[in-house]
Amino acid sequence: MSVTAGNSNLVPIGDIPALVIPALGETLIMVGITMTIVVLVGIPLGALIHNLARGGLFENRAAHTTLSWIVSIGRSLPFLILMASIIPFTRLITGTNIGIAAAVVPMSIAGIAFFTRIVENSLRSVPPSFVRVAKASGGSPLQIIATAQLSEAIPSLIGGLTINIIAMIEYSAIAGTIGAGGIGYVAVTYGYQRFDNTVMVATIVILVITVALVQLTGDALVRMTTPHSATAARSRRRLAAAIS
């Protein structure tokens, strides 16, 4: 559909940056605060669930099943439903149910559930022999989790974190529909409700660029933290230098 000249609600092209850039800032703040909470809670929670499982450091079937169920419930609700259903809780914590603060609560809950599973999955891919090595070397449970589990899983955790951040950018757009602000809010109110295709395209471009940057940064960090690929890259450069 082409833009109709008679639509007086359209934002002039010159004004689009002034509309979209602060909105991007809001999105980044929302995702930034959420991800901080998600990492701070998700890593210990994921490590705890991993070690409550059979063969873990604190094997406990009942506790593992309970926590696992709670996380699964968090994972299974569609975000829109989760957000709506916990409004009383959100209001209790933040005193409001609109704006950035209100969006951070449901986003954190969904994000924690998401990231906890990612942490568990990353820890599962670390060879269990490392835990035996750490135990035999005299490590305490916390030292073992830090050195033989999380540290070895760092590249995989960063990869998971990248996926999680991108999912949170998407969730922030959904949160935008209930007035949380941010790029999603602009896309919905201008692009969707007012048929302002120029604003719609601008938000899409900005989201694509943001997501691509997050992904590229994540991939680079994964490479940097994996000794195997880091040295491989160095030797490739050396080879290239030798040939030229």
Place this chain on the structure above:
Amino acid sequence: MISLERLTKVYGHGDRAVTVLQDLDFSVDAGEIFAVVGPSGAGKSTLAQCVNLLERPTSGSVVVNGENLSQLSEAQLRVARRTIGTVFQSDGLFSRRTAAQNVALPLQYLGVTPAETKRRVAELLDRVGLSPRASYYPHQLSGGQRQRVGIARALALRPSVLLSDEATSGLDPESTASITALLKELRDDLGLSILFITHEMETVLQVADSVARLDRGHIVESGRLVDLLRDPSSELGLALKPVGNARESGAGENSWVIQYTSTSVPTNWVTALSEALAVPVSLLAASIETINGATVGNATIGLPHTDEAETIEAAARLGLTARRLSAGRVNAGKALENSEQAA
């Protein structure tokens, strides 16, 4: 010194209980390398985990330098584990840590200061001959080098007992030889008690002072390596040094299996035996080597029809045991080995 006293490990309860280790009794003195061999499923990994206290024995005890380690609380166990260094199978190095950082791991857990850690790590890497590789990651090291790092790490807390859990499995023969040489050197220099668990008979010949054979959770045979090799009735001795595939004896000859059973077998025993019996001796197969300073060996020879008792006596005077093979049993050693594998 480490000793196991009636060590038993049972998994499961009631009807589903499986006894993996039953009443194991042995001790490894300071400065001794004690090998435990056995097929897979014999209980070797469980034994290793009971010795380095990753598993609690169901009954019996693990005693290191007079202290019973099997009755300790979880926190005390962590301290006790420091008296036992473990070298794991080659997958034991943390992939995101350099060789030096891997060696530093036990020191870091203990809370040793960075300066002291650095000094000790340099000393340990030098000890295992890997100083130039300190900042290499595991994937940049060969299998043998990785295992040297593993040994350095196991020694970080100055243990009195070193447990080697299949440490040479999966290494090429050259690396295996360099690792066993290093273990012997450490045994001599540091007076370590080394418990060497493996499924490789050849490695046992290279490294062990004493050896025990573990089968289905029981120690079925044990003794000093040289004694077992000199004992013609020892199955373990034969398994460690099987009689090689021999040529068929010529027409009119009988095949005999000869085994070194004394310390003073003359090097020219073939000639000596030939003279004593006044017949020519055909050599059909032979394997003679020096292990821990003692000569051991076996051979298959062909003799014309001689008097059996006289032959055995002549061999005995030379420090050898002779056993005549009936026709068709030329490859007796091989056959025994096969039947063992089938079992």
